[in-house]
Amino acid sequence: MGPAGADEGVWTFDSPPAKALQSGYGFTPSAEWLDALRLSAVRLGGGSGSFVSANGLVLSNHHVAMGCLHALSTAPDDLVRNGFYARTRAEERPCPGLDLRRLESTEDVTGKVHAAVKSNDDALATAQRNAAIAALENECGEKTGLRCEMVTLYRGAAYHLYRYRIWNDIRLVFAPEARLGAFGGDPDNFVFPRFNLDFSLLRVYEKGEAIKPAHFLKWAKTGVKDGDLVFAAGHPGSTDRLVTVAQLAYDRDIRYPLMLASANRARKVLQEYSARSPESARRAAEILVSTENWLKATSGAYKALREPELMAAKTDEEARLRKSFVPVAGQTDPWVKIEMATGKRARDAKSHWAVGYGFQTLFGAGGQIVELANETALAAADRLPEYRASRVPLIVHRLSADRPYYKDLEIARLTGIWQEAIDVLGKDDPFVVRVLGNRTPLAAATAAVEGSQLDQVAERRKLIDGGQAAVMASTDPLIVLARDVYPLRRQLEKRYEVEVETPTLQAGDELEKIRFGLYGTDAYPDATFSLRLSFGKVSGYDADGMLMPYQTNYAGLYARNFAFAGKPPFDLPARWLEKQRDLDLATPLNFVSTLDIIGGNSGSPVVDRNGELVGLIFDGNLEGLGGRYAYTDRKARAISVDGRAIVEALTKVYGAIPLAAEFSGR
């Protein structure tokens, strides 16, 4: 990748895009400005959010709070469908398994990690790296009392310790109906013009009291207008802008086809399950929506990956970089190193994909319990990195959440996952043989799920607390099965670490040195689900002849509802139809900007030059789905909920006057 273009980048807060901001916008953020934004931004489960009041009120997306809403819902009291509003603090409801973190400080420990990894043997180097990272994290945690996590930046060229303050008592305060949170459903997802009230409000508690954060974002009542400079502070999950052409080709030819076929299967399974009854549809709603969302996003990235222009541009960039590579005696070309490692990755791709417990399934919980017990018994050097000491508390917190599992849904999903394993790996594959024996996927899944008590939180807690002994003694069929699968999965994970990750990190370090030499250090690292700063401007665009405005409004919400004659997913709840005439229809609802974002940025606060809150990110447009590989500001846009829409809705539709006052600081 060449130097960053205008408005490009997911920058770390300790290395903000000062040059680009000054030259593009005549703006230089002060250290205080940056600190205030950083300390107001939070990570919330798998998404982002921000403190917006002195009483610990947190703003995020409806879809980030979706797991909580789903966990708190029952058939007669469906918070997903109906929304939720706690009129008093006492009515605010704890979100099971949700956690929130704030980045307190960071420390560059690159030298220490690199110094520790001495061996030329990949297996030894892997162990050395794991041990060094764990030691640094643990030492930092003991010293600061914070949760310290290592973040690998610039594909192995830098290692930073990120120190977090963590809260685990997060309570739901307000959520609109799902139809408002995701108006237009899957058809409108990633589409603009858009009309989504994709926000929720939560509150952070500590020892039973709402916290009083020192920093929170003040709402900018005047909002944004066309051309305004804006910033987002959030947690972009993962980009691949620095990867080599060999890695891109692997994604295009192997990884994406595998992932997309799998997600298409999963969607079909969930759709068929949902069609059984309205209650089935309710049970599957959260996972179906997130599967559809993932599919649409990933299909867009895959499409971008297959554009010959993208690959040609990446090939050109790589050729330019390779020209400036002068090998030290005996040094292997780092691109060749990565290509070799990627070849090994390709060899194991199918097994690595199919061997496991199933993402976000009950069996997945069982697998985590088995792995947690076994891995934490190992020395730091030998553990799978996902079970490093710093990561254990979050795993335990999530496994201990009292959330509903629906056995009929679990059986349907596991049946689909195991049928996929047969189709991908063949019926004689050791994994398939272990999970199925000579049964059909449906018979095996039914037996394992029906006989399991893992859906009870007390049972999960008992096993977690009992450690290796309890796990070994358990006769719960999902635990028994997970014990069988664990060695297979561990072997594949370790092989990946040693044969793919370690040489790729080493080569990445070399590549970055070449890149820094060519373009200087005014660059940003690929996204790593850690806190980043994006900047850009509010801006409409020309979508192949259709002029897209920089914002939408409530009139547009009703227009789309009317245009489809109120048919789902364009229906509106009765109170929204009743309150139409009370609303100021010109109120801005969503706006678009050139902010560089990606999945994980959902819920990121969007602030103006003054550091005041103007809205929150909830999506990107279809034209931006190639952002995983390359940024463009021509038609790619981030989509935000406008803060004015939130205040208008709270006030005029929901009668949540005190909450509107707390949010808006009035």
Add this chain to the structure above:
Amino acid sequence: MGPAGADEGVWTFDSPPAKALQSGYGFTPSAEWLDALRLSAVRLGGGSGSFVSANGLVLSNHHVAMGCLHALSTAPDDLVRNGFYARTRAEERPCPGLDLRRLESTEDVTGKVHAAVKSNDDALATAQRNAAIAALENECGEKTGLRCEMVTLYRGAAYHLYRYRIWNDIRLVFAPEARLGAFGGDPDNFVFPRFNLDFSLLRVYEKGEAIKPAHFLKWAKTGVKDGDLVFAAGHPGSTDRLVTVAQLAYDRDIRYPLMLASANRARKVLQEYSARSPESARRAAEILVSTENWLKATSGAYKALREPELMAAKTDEEARLRKSFVPVAGQTDPWVKIEMATGKRARDAKSHWAVGYGFQTLFGAGGQIVELANETALAAADRLPEYRASRVPLIVHRLSADRPYYKDLEIARLTGIWQEAIDVLGKDDPFVVRVLGNRTPLAAATAAVEGSQLDQVAERRKLIDGGQAAVMASTDPLIVLARDVYPLRRQLEKRYEVEVETPTLQAGDELEKIRFGLYGTDAYPDATFSLRLSFGKVSGYDADGMLMPYQTNYAGLYARNFAFAGKPPFDLPARWLEKQRDLDLATPLNFVSTLDIIGGNSGSPVVDRNGELVGLIFDGNLEGLGGRYAYTDRKARAISVDGRAIVEALTKVYGAIPLAAEFSGR
């Protein structure tokens, strides 16, 4: 072209798409149904319209009435900008130069024309055809008292006499503000979702009284819904679906580049002129809007023409047809014949384009006066076809219209046109030398226009009435110049007729015989600006990921106004902002259908199975601009104003209650 696909075709009323309607929709229009629609449909100047009341009320587009609005406007009383509403019959204002026609009957005279054209010599054959057509038209006119015009169908395989009833006293009754008639201006032109109230109401008078047409369309109060079968009766101007690959290549490589470059120049000239003052902008508004419209439509057709897929499909079709060609002894391959004729067309393309008087200019009026005097003095066989006796009344009617010419605008336009001639033909070209002498385009245009009195209708009438003698004696500089240009233009026109048109018509006749042999006669001819029937269904579509509804509504109009913060061309007149709360925002405004339409269809009534009026065509979408060459129902859509929007606006915004009652039959 192969057989027509679903919903495809611009069918003549004497050969309706009975098979496709029965198989696709289980509907067979009766003769009465067809007659009632045909006799309600009218051609109005360059567009289409329909009778909608027993008192001669005619519905058409705002943009079809634009010429009238512009002609009736003055700086202090700008009907284009402010709209118009005649509260009484006495206030209804005659539209200068506007004419309206209704198709009374048709007659197939193919045999007579073919029998008359006997010669193998192209020049002689041309004269024979011209004479035969003129004779048939004249004879028909004398016999029926109607205006009879020959229509060449199936590129020369059929000749039909079309018998029209003509009215010349057409009065303006109602027009909304131009901002409503063309909301979103050029950016939104051809775009969907769309929010245009592109309608006007006029009334037909005869001997000072409103006529009482025997047939008119009754308004269908319930409107359309998704999937409804609809029909349009209108005057599609010109399609090229039957042309050969050689002709397509000529369009793509020569004709379109020439036309588009010219229109881009013209737009620039008009924009610069408009920027001089608000009054300049008002003066140029009509021609600028129509230039922009033409440019956008033609750019879309040109884009379609350059798609390799289109040319490949056309090449395949042609290869299929050529396989079934069995030459009679000595017969030249008709495709080769057309290719040779097209080669000659290419030779003269630049001169044929640049040599003339300027479309819709004051000089153009002078040119027409000179040609009218000279051509009508010739025998039918020798005249340029555009001056056939049947066509003279319309030319005289338009030249005699008391419409404003603005000399500063005429100078600016003529300067641009002559500069283009220098650039295209070179400064030594005979045409350039004749119009410029040794002056600059600006000096020559200024002298000619300033010294002319042709802007006075009395002066034009005097010359028309005085015939050849008056034209020869005139010292009006534009007439003097036109007399110089006329021989050059005539020579090019005649050469085109003899060397291109005649062999192409002959070959076309042969090609159609081959095509009928292969596909049968259940086909429709290319559009010829004569009355046609289209059918299709109301249907939204998927525009590359964005789900387009089948209709829009008033909420969407306000949404787009708000989204662009009311900036032009998304501003709304004050009364529209004031009346927002009075309107039912769910009222359908525009709807899309698979109707096969093209320029000239503007204003076509859209009716349902009952033959009742549901709306009127005003545009197609961007995806349909390739319709000149091939129809598709995947994303191409015709866009109509919904009749319910008209009634709602007349009633709630304009207070035009009696007019709403007349329109809606209540």
